[in-house]
Amino acid sequence: QDQAELILEGPHTSASQSEERKKTTKEREEGEEEGDVFQDSEPELDEEKGEDVSAESAGKVEDDGKKRHKGEAGESTKSENPPPLAPFDHRIVTPKPHQIATYYTINRDEVLGGGRFGQVHKCMENSSGLTLAAKIIKARSQKEKEVVRNEIQVMNQLNHANLIQLYAAFESRHDIILVMEYVEGGELFDRIIDENYNLTELDTVLFIRQICEGLQYMHKMYILHLDLKPENILCVSRATNKIKIIDFGLARRYKPREKLRVNFGTPEFLAPEVINYEFVSFPTDMWSLGVITYMLLSGLSPFLGDDDNETLNNILACQWNFEEEEFTDISDEAKDFITRLLVKSKSWRMSAAESLRHPWLSDRSLHYRLNQKVILTGQHI
Structure with missing residues (x-):
């Protein structure tokens, strides 16, 4: 199987580019391209079981190319209720030829x-x-x-x-x-890079749980998003932790008897199977969720290299760690959550349903402790 040329979204960077490039990834929105989809009709093996995971230990390689996104101060209103529904009933839309x-x-x-x-x-x-x-x-x-x-x-x-x-x-x-x-709160990406907005671990729990709930529903409907990243998650308002997943332009219906390969995406969030031009499935979205969780907790991009090639190689080697100082005060449960998603072998990653049952998202006593920590450190209104 020859590996297809990967069509990457965003400008290709080099080590000679300025330090500013390491502080924000907003520029990658320009010059993006669409990739092709290839399907082979053959039965699919059970993806929930059985691949060798011995090589999947998280790499301990120091990566100086990681991006800083983290802000210093600010606050948000925390609530566990779901976001508001759209101000209209769900519709089945057909494009109209009218003006x-x-x-x-x-x-x-x-x-x-x-x-x-x-x-x-x-x-x-x-x-x-x-x-x-x-x-x-x-x-x-x-x-x-x-x-x-x-x-x-x-x-x-x-x-x-x-x-x-x-x-x-x-x-x-x-x-x-x-x-x-219409959603007015802006991209989740903007909260990561906003120096006036301090994203606490409890904030991240609330964001990630909602993303998981959206993904669980999508996967139940046999739909893969395939382009999950902070730019494709909108905040309902500036004052709350409510989110909505957007941009289904690269989404695909998953057909169990057809093998689906894709060759598009944003380098930092690509799962190893996409880079290797192997079959994608529900766990492909879960890898991207692991990257997003890492970024929200630390402001760093776990696999980012000095250029796209280095980033892709870091992903294929599954080279990432919690050695940065930004993870000093992060709970063991959060680290375990990420560790169960950033696994090279897709069949060993947590599903959306398993993620929602993980203690980091479900343990009320942990959430109480995280909230007490917010109050004690003065990050609470």
Whole structure:
């Protein structure tokens, strides 16, 4: 099996680039590309059991290329209730060939986000005054349009409070516009790099538990996200720990009797099986969750090298550790949680359901201790 050329999202870095590159990864949103998907029809082996895990011990190699993302001060409101539902019932959306301006007013000056696809703008439904978000995706060829139709089909199947909801879609010659639930709190990524926002371990528990709940639902629906990263997780508001997973542009339906390979992604979050062009499944998303957890707790990127090649090699060698000072006060339960996700052999990683049962996410007495620590250290309002 020849390894496919990996299509990476974002600019390729080199060791000669400035120290600023190590402080933020926001730049990787530009120049992103779409990869191809390949499926071979053959029965799949049971992925829950049986691979040799002897080589999966976490590497203890020092990595000077790790990024600093961590802030110093600030606070948030903690609550264990789910985020609010979308302000509309779940819909089955079919792209309309009409002009979107007939029904919606898009604020072209207010950009909510962007990436490989184009930009997201705030918009309003003319008939109801409802505030929504319009994701404008450049799609000229039939192949590009099929990719967006896949995103619509995936979103039509997903009805969960932690997953962004689709309201309408419009197709023209040069683009497809997805009209979605509006979420105002910004990317989780921004909380990691915000120097005025101190992300406590308890904050991270609340964030990760919601991501797990969204993933558990997706996986029950046999859908893989395949592009989980802090930029694709939105905060419902600046004041709370409520989140919604977004961007299903690379999501795929998992068919047990078909082998699915993908060759796209953002280097820091890629699972080893993606780099090796091996079969992907539910555990592929769980690896990315492990990377996100590591980043939220420390502000560091566990596999980041001086360039993409070094990053990919660190992932393949499963080289990461808790030796940085940022992990000094992190609980053993948190470290165990990460250790059970960043496992090279995908069949040995925790599932979303197992993650939700792990003590770090489920032990109330631990959460009480973490909250007391927040109060004692003066990080509480």
